[in-house]
Amino acid sequence: MNASTLFPVIPPASEAGSELLNLMQTMGFKAKAASSQVARAPAAIKNRALLGLAALLRQNLPMLQAANQRDLDRAGAPGLAGPLLDRLKLGAKDIETVALGCEQLAAMPDVIGEIIGMKQQPSGIRVGQMRVPIGVFGMIYESRPNVTIEAASLAIKSGNACILRGGSEAIESNQALAALVQQALAGAGLPADAVQLVPTTDREAVGHLITMAQYVDLIIPRGGKGLIERISAGAKVPVIKHLDGNCHVYVDDPCDIAMAVKIADNAKTQKYSPCNATEGLLVARAVAEEFLPLIAAIYAAKGVEMRCDEAAAHILRAQAAIKLIANIVPAVEQDWYQEYLAPVISIKLVAGVDAAIAHINQYSSHHTDAIVTRDHMHAQRFLREVDSASVMVNASTRFADGFEFGLGAEIGISTDKFHARGPVGIEGLTSLKYVVLGQGEVRV
Numbered sequence: 001m002n003a004s005t006l007f008p009v010i011p012p013a014s015e016a017g018s019e020l021l022n023l024m025q026t027m028g029f030k031a032k033a034a035s036s037q038v039a040r041a042p043a044a045i046k047n048r049a050l051l052g053l054a055a056l057l058r059q060n061l062p063m064l065q066a067a068n069q070r071d072l073d074r075a076g077a078p079g080l081a082g083p084l085l086d087r088l089k090l091g092a093k094d095i096e097t098v099a100l101g102c103e104q105l106a107a108m109p110d111v112i113g114e115i116i117g118m119k120q121q122p123s124g125i126r127v128g129q130m131r132v133p134i135g136v137f138g139m140i141y142e143s144r145p146n147v148t149i150e151a152a153s154l155a156i157k158s159g160n161a162c163i164l165r166g167g168s169e170a171i172e173s174n175q176a177l178a179a180l181v182q183q184a185l186a187g188a189g190l191p192a193d194a195v196q197l198v199p200t201t202d203r204e205a206v207g208h209l210i211t212m213a214q215y216v217d218l219i220i221p222r223g224g225k226g227l228i229e230r231i232s233a234g235a236k237v238p239v240i241k242h243l244d245g246n247c248h249v250y251v252d253d254p255c256d257i258a259m260a261v262k263i264a265d266n267a268k269t270q271k272y273s274p275c276n277a278t279e280g281l282l283v284a285r286a287v288a289e290e291f292l293p294l295i296a297a298i299y300a301a302k303g304v305e306m307r308c309d310e311a312a313a314h315i316l317r318a319q320a321a322i323k324l325i326a327n328i329v330p331a332v333e334q335d336w337y338q339e340y341l342a343p344v345i346s347i348k349l350v351a352g353v354d355a356a357i358a359h360i361n362q363y364s365s366h367h368t369d370a371i372v373t374r375d376h377m378h379a380q381r382f383l384r385e386v387d388s389a390s391v392m393v394n395a396s397t398r399f400a401d402g403f404e405f406g407l408g409a410e411i412g413i414s415t416d417k418f419h420a421r422g423p424v425g426i427e428g429l430t431s432l433k434y435v436v437l438g439q440g441e442v443r444v
Helices: 015-041 045-060 062-077 084-086 092-107 147-159 168-188 204-211 225-234 257-267 283-303 309-319 332-336 351-361 376-385
Strands: 115-120 127-134 136-141 161-165 195-197 218-222 247-251 278-284 305-308 327-331 346-348 370-371 392-393 430-437
Touching: 015 127, 015 136, 015 161, 015 195, 015 204, 045 062, 045 084, 045 092, 045 147, 045 168, 062 084, 062 092, 062 168, 062 247, 092 147, 092 204, 136 147, 136 257, 136 351, 147 161, 147 168, 147 195, 168 257, 218 225, 247 257, 247 351, 247 376, 257 278, 257 283, 257 370, 278 283, 283 305, 283 309, 283 346, 305 309, 309 327, 309 346, 332 346, 332 351, 346 351, 351 370, 351 376, 376 392
Parallel strands: 136 161, 136 218, 161 195, 247 278, 247 370, 278 346, 305 327, 305 346, 370 392
Antiparallel strands: 115 127, 127 430
């Protein structure tokens, strides 16, 4: 299928204000109409669309990679930074991951229509809650083209329609992927308009999308902090915010040092660009002399710059084996707040679990934070008291992901405290309404 036929790119210069408004309102109208059809679709039909999409992704691997290469070539010409190029890449492994995500979603129970908490009341009525789709959500995201499939597949499974607006740097990749989504929807007998990709790179389209309360029920921005703050400020519909990922690993006293080295390495270096990569390493003073030289040698070998407080830098510079490490630099206050998305990490020594929790709650973005410990009480305190969307014990922060959490896919990782928090999967795209069952009861 030729993606450009379904999603022709409309250059910004060709869009007068009224024409762009009409385009977005038409997309909204179509999405609203399609949402009612998807909402009542049986689970078997939605699963057929998901399995068909997984098959199409694998069958069209060369076409998808060719489209992605065109985006990479265009993005590389003006010198897009390495981490941003990394986010833009759509390799065979990435395509297989989203295909597996579609299959995982298809294998999961359908929560739509599920009734929970049904209780008999003194009046005789029974009251519970039913899980229903949100309706139409708008997704605004940057760089990562795999988000197109994650958003589309979750929309299908949760019985919602969606309007997707990816970054201009990934326009050809997103077109190719969205064309396959619409092909899978049509093949399963569902309306192709249930998933639409905004066909223009004009930024004014986003302004219209986030204010179309008559068509759109929820906005989900996924990208840099600046994007999310702008969307939140201008939206006239509810927003699920996915803010920056200033994640931490705290190495406790006592801990398994070998485990701590393994986790701190993976959490930082397995991939630098995701929001769940660790940006801050906190180390209990009692284990610092043993732990720090081991992890610093690994970081140095991988070219990771270590921005250390004075105590950590003193220990590292005193170790003869790592005197040649040139990438130990003094940390400043801003480093404790920083999301680097690069081979850079802040390192700070703390007195113990109390100080670690206090530091994380003050400086983190409340995304994902982990403790490495042998002390059960320290682990329980960390889980209860760290105010983050995902909190982990003896595991890498890189697991903070919808696929890894068994959600099939994720629409983003919410750092909000209401409706949805952490990786937003199927249930995060649903709402609960009260249902009442009676046998002729009337209120006295």
